[in-house]
Structures are given as C-alpha cells and as structure tokens.
Amino acid sequence: MIERTITRRDFLKKTGAAAFVATAGLPLYGQQEEVKKTRVILIRNESVVDANWKIDQKIIDQMMDEAMIKLFDTKTADEAWKRIMKPTDIVGIKNNVWQYLSTPKELENTLKARIMAAGVPEKNISIDDRNILRNPIFEKATALINARPMRAHNWCGVSGCLKNYIMFVPNPPDYHADSCVDLGALWKLPIVKGKTRLNVLVMLTPQFHCLSPHHFDKEYTWLYKGLLVGTDPVALDAVGLKIFEEKRRLYFKEDTPIRPSPKHIAAAEEKHGIGVSNLNKIELIKLGWKEGLLI
Amino acid sequence: MAPLLILLSFMTAMTDTTMQKFIPPSIDQWGISESTRFYSGDQIFNYMDGAGEVYLAYKFKDLLVQRYASPDKSEILVEIFNMGLPRNAFGIYTYMQGRGPRVDIGQDGENKAGLLCFWREKYFVCIKIEEEEKRATAAVMELGKHIANMIGRDGDRPAILRHLPEGIYLENTLRYFYRYEILNNHFFLAGGNILHMNDSTECTLVRLKQDKSYLLLVQYPNIEQTDSAYNSFMTNYMPDAPEIGVIETENKKWTTCTRHKNFIIVVFDAATKSQGIISLDTIKRRLP
Numbered sequence: 001m002i003e004r005t006i007t008r009r010d011f012l013k014k015t016g017a018a019a020f021v022a023t024a025g026l027p028l029y030g031q032q033e034e035v036k037k038t039r040v041i042l043i044r045n046e047s048v049v050d051a052n053w054k055i056d057q058k059i060i061d062q063m064m065d066e067a068m069i070k071l072f073d074t075k076t077a078d079e080a081w082k083r084i085m086k087p088t089d090i091v092g093i094k095n096n097v098w099q100y101l102s103t104p105k106e107l108e109n110t111l112k113a114r115i116m117a118a119g120v121p122e123k124n125i126s127i128d129d130r131n132i133l134r135n136p137i138f139e140k141a142t143a144l145i146n147a148r149p150m151r152a153h154n155w156c157g158v159s160g161c162l163k164n165y166i167m168f169v170p171n172p173p174d175y176h177a178d179s180c181v182d183l184g185a186l187w188k189l190p191i192v193k194g195k196t197r198l199n200v201l202v203m204l205t206p207q208f209h210c211l212s213p214h215h216f217d218k219e220y221t222w223l224y225k226g227l228l229v230g231t232d233p234v235a236l237d238a239v240g241l242k243i244f245e246e247k248r249r250l251y252f253k254e255d256t257p258i259r260p261s262p263k264h265i266a267a268a269e270e271k272h273g274i275g276v277s278n279l280n281k282i283e284l285i286k287l288g289w290k291e292g293l294l295i
Numbered sequence: 296m297a298p299l300l301i302l303l304s305f306m307t308a309m310t311d312t313t314m315q316k317f318i319p320p321s322i323d324q325w326g327i328s329e330s331t332r333f334y335s336g337d338q339i340f341n342y343m344d345g346a347g348e349v350y351l352a353y354k355f356k357d358l359l360v361q362r363y364a365s366p367d368k369s370e371i372l373v374e375i376f377n378m379g380l381p382r383n384a385f386g387i388y389t390y391m392q393g394r395g396p397r398v399d400i401g402q403d404g405e406n407k408a409g410l411l412c413f414w415r416e417k418y419f420v421c422i423k424i425e426e427e428e429k430r431a432t433a434a435v436m437e438l439g440k441h442i443a444n445m446i447g448r449d450g451d452r453p454a455i456l457r458h459l460p461e462g463i464y465l466e467n468t469l470r471y472f473y474r475y476e477i478l479n480n481h482f483f484l485a486g487g488n489i490l491h492m493n494d495s496t497e498c499t500l501v502r503l504k505q506d507k508s509y510l511l512l513v514q515y516p517n518i519e520q521t522d523s524a525y526n527s528f529m530t531n532y533m534p535d536a537p538e539i540g541v542i543e544t545e546n547k548k549w550t551t552c553t554r555h556k557n558f559i560i561v562v563f564d565a566a567t568k569s570q571g572i573i574s575l576d577t578i579k580r581r582l583p
Contacts (some may be wrong), residue, residue: 005487007532012545022543154480155345166344175339176345177475178486212391212412213346215423219408259480 037283038276039237042203044226044289049204051223060106063288064114064200067229070285078117084197085143087119092141093127096148096164100216101207103129103148107200107227111145123207132167144192145207146233147200150240151207152220156180157262160240161199161233168192179260184268184275187233201228201236209256222247225289234268234275235282239295241265242279246294303408314375315358317445321363321443323434325371328364333357351389352474354379354494363438369424369431373438376419381450382497384472388414390480393467400439402449406432409441454495455514458558458581464501464510472498482509482563489531490559491515491524503574506566508548510574513559525554528561542567551575555582 043066048059065077072080085091093111095103108127112270115125126137133139146161156179165186166172175182186192203226210217226245230238241262248256269277276282286293320327332342335357339347342358350358356379363371369370378384389401395407401420404413409424409432422438425429453471463548470481475492482499490513492498515521529536533550536542542551548564551571560578565571 005485005489005531007489008483009532009544011483016448153346155348163345172344173340173348176348179479180345211394212410212421213343213349215410215421217394217408217410257483260476261479261483261485263486 004176006045008030012153027032037281038230038232039071039285040228040230040232040235040239040284041285041287042226042228042239042293042295043067043070043287044203044224044293046225046289046291048225048231049223053205055104055106055204057106057109062112063227064107064110064229066287067227068114070287071229071231075206077114081114081118083278085115085120087121089120089143090116090124090137090141091115091120091126091143091145092132092135092138092228093125093145093147094132094138094164094167095127095129095214096159097129098151098216101149101221104204107147107202111147111200115145125209129167129291133170138191141191141195143197144195145198145200146196148200149202149204150237150244152210152244152258154210154213155260156183157258157260158237158241158244158265160265161201162186162237162264162268165192180261181267182272183264184234184272187268187274188210188272196233197231199228199230199233199236201240203240206240206244208244208251209258220251222294224294232275234265234277237262237265237268238277238279239282239284243294250294314357317375317418317442318359318361318373319438319441322371322438322441323404323430324365325363325366325369325434328362328370332360334360338533342503349390349414349477349480350376350378350387352472352477353390354473355387365431367486369426369428371431371435371438372423373442374421374423375442376421378417378419380446381414381417382453382471384414384419384450385452386473387419388412389469389471390477392455392469397467398436398439400436401443401446402452403452404439406436409435411435413443414450415443415446416448418446453497453499455499455512458512458578459501459510460581461575463505463577464503468500468502470498470500472500478511485531488532489527490561491520491527496520503562505574506570507566507573509576510563510564510578511559511561511563512578513561515557515559518557521554521557521559525552525559528552528559543568553579555579558582567573 036100043063046057049055068077068080072082072083128135150160162183202226205221207221209220232237265277268274334342357377359375361373398406401413401415409427411422422435422454473494475488495516499512501510533542542550544550549568549571550563551576556567560575562571562574
C-alpha cells in the first residue's frame, strides 16, 4: 500500500487559508490536552542592540543571567550554570559564523565567562563552527552549548538551533534531502547525543525572509532585540518560527508562507523524538521588553 | 594520470579561464582584494551551506567568486555561476526574481538592497555590496555591464515559455524549474512528488493577473510519464472531485487540471470555477 502524502489541501482542511502560514512548519495535528511542558525563555531588552547593530555586552550578560535563573528556577545565574556544567566538563560552544548574521561575540563572551565561572578551565572550552570535526575540544566534548541567530533559509525554511548542528557530519548534503527534513537525526549522532546543555537562539536582528539562496538582505531583518533560551532545540525553533510567521504577516500584509516549509521542526519531534515542536506543549516565559512581542 | 582525469582537469581549467576573463582587475576605486576562487559541483557546499542545493537543482556546474575592496575597505563580491545551459541560468534567475526593480543588464536583471542579479547565456551573476551607497552602487552596475558584455552573447529562453500568453501573468512571478522541491519553495503542493517532476520535466509557475491564481504548466518527456503523473495528481490531490479535474478546495477557491499530449496544466486558487476552466483553456489552445 502506498503511503499517502500530505498535500496543501490537508493544511487548508485543518486550518483554513488564513492560518495556513502559521502551521507550515509545525505539527499538523497538535495535541490539546494538558501535558508536561518544556520551558522556553524569551527575553528582550530595548537597549541591547542599537540601529547600527552594536550590541551592549553588559545587557547581554544581564539578559542571559535573567534567562538562566528563570529557566532553571534558581536564585542566581551561577547556580543555574552549575546545574548544567561541572568543572570536569569539556565544553564546545557551537556558534555560527555566517558573515552577515553570525553568533554575536558578546554572547560568546557571556557564555564562555559563565561556563568558566562554573569551574570549567578555559583550556577546556572552545568556540567553533566550521572546524568542529577537527577541533580536539569538540572531539572529546562532554558538554555542548548551541548558540546562533535565527534566519530564513532557502533550502530548509528557517535556520535555527536544529540546523546549527549540521557541521557535526562530514558531509552536510547528506541531510539536505526533502528540505532538510531529517535535521533532527543529527541530534542522535554519538558526537552530539545527550551532550547539549543549553540552546540560545539569537533573535536580536533576525532575518525573517529571503529570496535568494544565501544572500543576506538587511531589509528583511528587524530589531527584535531578543534571545530564546532553553534546553530543547526543537521548542526554541518552534517559538522562533511562530515569531517569524507573525512578523511576515505584518510585513507582507498577506499570507506569505515561509518556503520551503520548515517541516524539519515538526519532524524533529514527530519522527526523531528529540524535542517538542507543538506550541501547546511549550511553557513560554516572556521577560523584559514587551513592545512588538509578536507571540 | 588516467586519460579521463586528464580530460576532466583540462575541462575544469578551461571553464575557470573562461569565467575569469569576464572580470576586470578593478572598477572605479575597487581592486581585486584576494585571489579568485572556484567551486565545481558539490564543492558549492564549501562556499554556502544547504542553500547550494538550489543551484544544484538547476544543474549548476561551476562558480567563480571574486572579492574587490576599496581603500576604505568596503567590499564588492562577485559570483558568476556557470549553469551549463541557458535554460538553467534562466531558471535560477527566475527562482530569485521578484525582489525589486528590473535593470537593463544581461538578458534579465534585478537590483535591490545592494544585490544585482542577472543572467546571460549560460551564466547567472550576482554582485553584492554590504551597504548601499551611491558610488558603490554605481560600481556594481558598471561591473555588471562589463561582465554581461564579456559574456558576449545571449542564450535561448526555454521553449515552454512560448505557451504562456504574454500579459496574462505577473511577470516577476514567473518561475522555471524541473524539480518538485523548487515548486514547493514557491508554492507548497505536497510533501511527496505527486506530479512526478524530475530533471527531465520542464515546469513553469506563474500568478495570473485576472484573479491572482497560480498556473502550473509541466512538460513531460513522453505521454506515458504524463499519464502517470496526471493519475497521481488526481489520486493524491483531488480524489473527491465531483467532475474530472475540477474541485472547489477548502479555501473556497477552485483547482482545475487537465492534460494535453505530454503537458499537464493546473490552476490553483482560481476565484471561480469558470475562471479556472478559462485559464486552463487559454493555455491548452497554445499547446502544440
């Protein structure tokens, strides 16, 4: 028997045309019942980045500290970091070096400083992207931190936490099929599995739309001035996607679905079981600046 | 070295040399700032990540990357993609078109937000600056004209376009492609390949002026593949159609579909049933 494929009409049946956009990368048949929720922190600060994209280091420090306290229900940020790091850990911070929208240095500084404050020696910490498979720290890492900006992507819809681990395979195109639907499988690789202690999806100046495969277009960025922080990469991507879709609706003034559909996010939950993409199962805690929240 | 390897090396060198001739040593105050880089086939992933798949879906061959810098360190980035055939270059251009105003460079060109894109013959060219600024923008345009001139000749547009009457569709919505992944990037149809598109099918997608509906025209290599694709589409997309090839979909719009020889025509989101049928017939009458 041939397996029936999901078509555009299935989305229309479930949601109606107006909401078609909103469900493009999220589960088609979401659960409504009460379930244990995964926690995601959305923290924003109006002054963290200026119109020239200059980032305030002190504010990034404060935002991360506040997010960590809330994420782990601790009294101090140090306490939160000590919950996820021990002095014997060898820590790889997986950043993203795409020249137009890279992981901010200021955030890298904060992450490194807090990990060191938790007792990890500097020599056991490395920040890397393209060279992680040849980086001795990443090769023997016991803990990973995943930090990158979110942006629209011409082959997988959006690039977020899930996609950031594609450099953990020697041949990334192996995961490009069907709009990168199986990015979730990356998180089950031995070099990765069970090691990621924290994900930070940078939403300071995200790029919500692109028309060309790799070109950056500042016109399609905005000063959202936020960070999404959590332990579940799927949940962070799902929340980020929801914000993108709302932004697109406001910008384009009509339904302009993200293309290709970022179905890897739902698949990471439904097929690979590595996290939660259903917004009903996410406890979203919003901190800080509220204007233009979009979610 | 085996003769085949020698031949391949020679061919690569030939391609590189050809594209390198297109780029000048300087333009206005911008001079070449680093050596020219070349990427062939799957090597495109070394230059860009998964986005390289888009170019490969259009049968990309080689890429030349050249950076220019001015004394104040502002940069101009030139990318010349050898797409192998004019229709592939045209296709990748249409994949990206719709960003902004057209410019008279190459066979079709657009320039917006510091990015000039155009195609000519079998080449697709992108020239980019980081910040839009009058002098840099002028240099980009000059560079584009220079490269287009050096390419020297035009390529044929895909023959399938002749079946689309001019004036009935929004020009900057035209997409030309081969694979269903590209269709889904512009108009999500289905998770699977229900129209059996592949590297030997030619497809165009446009939005019609009349009612903003989407018109998809697919040309298959033979009747057998056309019939198979048509049956698959009917089974997967409109199994509940009360009449063959016509259905009102859940968004209260109409989808109509027909086949003619080795072509399939589909109209999505027509405002009315009659408009959907008229749009089909308009195209069908122009088919051989």
